[in-house]
Amino acid sequence: MIELNILGPAEIRNSKGELENSFLAGPKRLALLTFLLLHRPRGFHRRDSLLPLFWPEQDQKSARNSLSNMLYHIRKTLGKEALKSRGTEEIMMVPQAFSSDALFFEEAIGKQDYENALKVYRSDLLKGFFVSNISLEFDHWLEKERERFHTLARDACSNLADSFLQQNNYENAAKWLKKGIELDPDSEELHMKLMQSLHYDGNNKAALEVYENFSRYLQDEWNEVPKPEIRKFASNLSEETKKVPEPPRDPSNKTEDEASKNALAVLPFEDLSSRKLHFAEGIHGDILTALSRISDLHVISRTSVKNYPKTEKTSALIGRELNVTWLLEGEVEQAGKIIRINVRLVHAPNDSQVWSKMYQEKLTAENIFSIRDAVADDILETLKIRLSPREKTREVQHPTQNLEAYRLYTLGRSSLDLRTEDGIYRGLDLFKGSIELDPDYALAWSGLADAHSLLKYYGLPLPPNSLSPIFVASKAVELNPNLGEAHCSLGIAYSGEQNGPAAKREFEAAINLSPSYAEAYIWLGWINLMMGNATEALAVGEKSVKFNPLSPAFRIFLSIIYLGNKKYAEGLKEAQRAREINPDYSFTHFVEGLSLYHLDQFEEALFALKKTLPHALPLSTPSRAEVQTLMAFCYHALGNSEWGQNLKEEIHSRINPFPMAMLHALYDEKNAAFRSLENVQEWGSFSNEIIRYLFPKVFADLRKDERFTQLIGKINKAWGLEQEHE
Structure with missing residues (x-):
């Protein structure tokens, strides 16, 4: 297959791998080929639209002859199948007929396969390319495309580095950060991350060299100095402190009580019994739950700590990943009718054991809960945590005797x-x-x-x-x-x-009884979002992820809350983090697509939504019709209006009034949109969030209409509210 490589100096290779220099001898041919290949929306181009771009000073007849000649050379070089005609006036490239590094790069970025994308990114699009006697419009288009590819490549380096940082693979993180800095030498963010990576890898000297080189560069090129944050970090490095370094964490973990001295994670207990009856799991969960009811303790959720069974990671590393100071470890062994539990409290930053104890009782439900209470009391005493008056008077209950x-x-x-x-x-x-x-x-x-x-x-x-x-x-x-x-x-x-x-009342009651109960926090955040309290939802949602940082479901909930607060980049980051934690959690693709759409990354959004479609059922959340509607939004933004119009015929408005209303709004059919909205019988999570918060451009006219105020009143009533809360 013919190879067209344009990320860097242009080159065309035939099926034998040999360079085809004759085509490149005509720069305008390459300009036309690149435009036909990359101009968005992809598809057919009218010949009369190409003439003023490439032959602005020629009359129409001469320009048409020149275009025909150029198209002949493209077919001759790339093959007859490389160009497709529709009638006599429209032409398009057929990328399946040849291979292109630019198209491969875009596809890999859309799949978040950043490493393979960067393998083909040699340099800027058509680096060193110049063509005379061409329109300024083409020059502007080419410059924007160069900038787009350049930005995608730089961001791919940053995303790869972030992925390796989360794995504590500082060497590979530094490798991709250096590549990113080559692409964007002005980026303080990338320089800061590189310094941190080198620092976490124990190489403060190299981190300081990065800072010194960056400082000289800013002074020489821009007569500026680095921002205070990076200067302060460099100053701390130079002092060679012995403090255990903390790797960067997600923004949702950066709270006012970060690294609290009373933050604790109960790691999964190892089952040493010959028969696996799962008592180790139960005892672990019981101790975790008992401790989560103490207001002065910050306890990580079971969903997050379950990722650390028999881990080889150091206590210091686990502490940094979960943002805790204390780790409770233990083993459970059933020997006949005896249950034996050995637990240890470890100070994570120093990787030092501060307390340990072995508990042994006859195996009964009553004794398991008695051991649970004893462990909790011993930990509170060791950490010198005082119970509140209400906690002191709370009755200790043993849930079951069976x-x-x-x-x-x-x-x-x-x-x-x-x-x-x-x-x-x-x-x-x-x-x-x-x-x-x-x-x-x-x-x-x-x-x-x-x-x-x-x-x-x-x-x-x-x-x-x-x-x-x-x-x-x-x-x-x-x-x-x-x-x-x-x-x-x-x-x-x-x-x-x-x-x-x-x-809301029940979730607040749950948090009041169990201050570290992550599940109650995320649901309280979600219900606030549904009730129109987006700001309040955000504060609670971010706190929930602090208690349960490794749950994909929590990350997705927080992503949705971010979208409701118009924090689209943060929403995308949370959805991507959820996918990293569990690639099989299909809901991530939908929320990722939703986030990408609001960031105007329509092709990438469409790619994510297509992954969602096989998992969407007619009555699920989101439903198949709702996913298809969002795909129509993406197609429309990319210049394909027919897809959504065809979808109108497929979706029955009586069965799916809300997706139909969205399609009417997309095509500026305001009255029809309101008629469909009047037929919505149940305002669920998807439709509620969409109407209240999302798609500000598409729904702008609807939200200005007085009928929209009445609609919000109807939704509030459906959710048990008397009036709208903004």
């Missing part, structure tokens, strides 16, 4: 944490089994309510004769009113019924 019910509940929670279809159904069955053994087990009722709520949320069918989530969660609260998990489950159930005030 050991098998306890085991089934533990397995159910582990299954539910997967957030997959199989995991939810398996969790539901396990919770049912636990309740059959102990009908008064409040935690099992709470788990059962969550399983029902998640099935409803994801549009999955409920088993026959299922109870409503509100009934099940209310049963949990009735059995134990002081259980934060039960109140959170009830809040989730109310959310499913769009009872905003009741849901």
Whole structure:
């Protein structure tokens, strides 16, 4: 296949790999070829639109002859299949007929395959290229394309570096940061990251050399000095402090109490038993939950710490990744009818053990909970944490006396944490089994309510004769009113019924009872977003990720909240982080596409949405019609209006009034949009967020109309509100 390489000095190679210099001898041929290949929107070009671009000083007849001659040379060099005609006036490139480094680069960037993209980026687009007797419009277009490719390449270096930083692979991070700096020598951000990477890798000398070289460059080129932040970092390096370095973390982790002395992670306990009955998981979860109820402790969620079973990472490294000072480690062993638990408290920055103890009792549910309470008390005493008056008077409860019910509940929670279809159904069955053994087990009722709520949320069918989530969660609260998990489950159930005030009340109650309960925080953030309180949602959402930094679901929730606050770049970053944590979590592709659209990266957004489509069901969130509608938005932005018009015929407005309303708005059919919006029967999470916050350009005219105010009132009423909250 013919190769066309234009990222750098242009070269064309034939199927034997030999250079084809004859075509490049005519610079205007290359200019025309590049324009036909890269001009957006991609597709057909009218001949009469090309004439003034490339032959501005020729009459039309001469210019047409010149164009025909150029097209002949393109076909001769790249093959007859490289050009396609539509009628006599339209032509387009057929990229499948040859290979192009520029198109490969764009495709790899869209897939976030940054490393392969950068392999083909030799230098700026058509570096050193010049053509005379051509229009200024073409010159401007070429310069913008150079800048676009250059920016994509620089950002790819930065994204690769960020990925390696998250893996604590500082050597590779530094490699890509140096490449990025070659592309953008003025970037203080890249220089700062490079200095940090070298510092974390133990090479302060090299980090200081980077700073000194950058300072000289700024002085020589711009007569400026680096910004205060990078100067301060360099000053700290020069002092050669012995402080354990902290790698950069996500913005959502940078809170006022970062690196709090009472931040703790309970790492998964190792099961040393010959038979794996999952008591280690249950005991680990019980201790974690007991500690999360202490207001002066900041406890990392189970979902995040489960990533560290039998890890070879050092305590200092785990502490930095989770942003905690203390780690609780342990082993559980069942020997016959005896349960033995050994735990250690480690000061993460110094990787030093400060306390350890072994607990041994007869294996009963009662004794497991007694050990849980003893461990929690010993940790509080070691860390010199005082309980609040209310915490001192709170009654200590042992959830169940049935050991098998306890085991089934533990397995159910582990299954539910997967957030997959199989995991939810398996969790539901396990919770049912636990309740059959102990009908008064409040935690099992709470788990059962969550399983029902998640099935409803994801549009999955409920088993026959299922109870409503509100009934099940209310049963949990009735059995134990002081259980934060039960109140959170009830809040989730109310959310499913769009009872905003009741849901918010339950989430706040859950946080009041369990101040480190991450699940309650993220749901409280989401319900605030649904009720029109975007700013309040953001504060709570960012806090939730601090408690559960390695959960893809939490990252996606926070991404959606960021979008609602018009923080589109932050929303994209959270969606990408979710995909890094779990590439199989399909919802990430949808939110990533939504973020990319709002950043005007329409081709990349379309690529992400296409990945979502196979997972979108007719009644899921988002539904298939809703995903297709967003794809229509992308196609429309890229110049293809027909795709969305055809979609109108496919989507039945009576069944899918909201996607139809979006399509009407896209095509400036305001009255038709409002007619469709009037037919929306249920304002769920997707439609609510879209109407309140997203697509400011497409919905600008709708939001100025007085009918929009009435619509918001209708949505508020649907969510149990009397009036709109901005």
